[in-house]
Amino acid sequence: MRYSSQVKPISYLKANAAEVLTNLAEQREPMVITQNGEAKAVLQDVASYEETQETLALLKILALGNQDVIAGKVKPVADVVARLHAKRAST
Structure with a gap:
């Protein structure tokens, strides 16, 4: 996506606020607002x-998970599945 076509001075935003909001909602493209260039x-x-x-948020969760893997804070899948089965059987 190129932002160069969506660069407007703050004076444009002040004069056309309602139109800007309508365009943002319809086009779903961000607009860069400039002040003094x-x-x-x-x-x-x-x-x-x-x-x-x-x-x-999803990227943060993935990054935290990756840190856990690097730190060795992991368990074999078979252990986790067995634990879940045991927990389910006890309820």
Whole structure:
């Protein structure tokens, strides 16, 4: 995705806020807002933001799991399955 087509100055956002929000929701492409020629913020629709947060959460879980593997904090699958079967049989 190229952000260069979605770069707007803050004055554009101020003058066209409702239109910007509508476009964000419809196009689902983030918009970079500049101030004095420098990128200062990124606007995106709520659905895209939520998807990004969910993706980041999953990546964090994977990274934590990978750290556990590297640290040797793992158990053989057969042991885990046996434990689950034993727990299920006791209930």
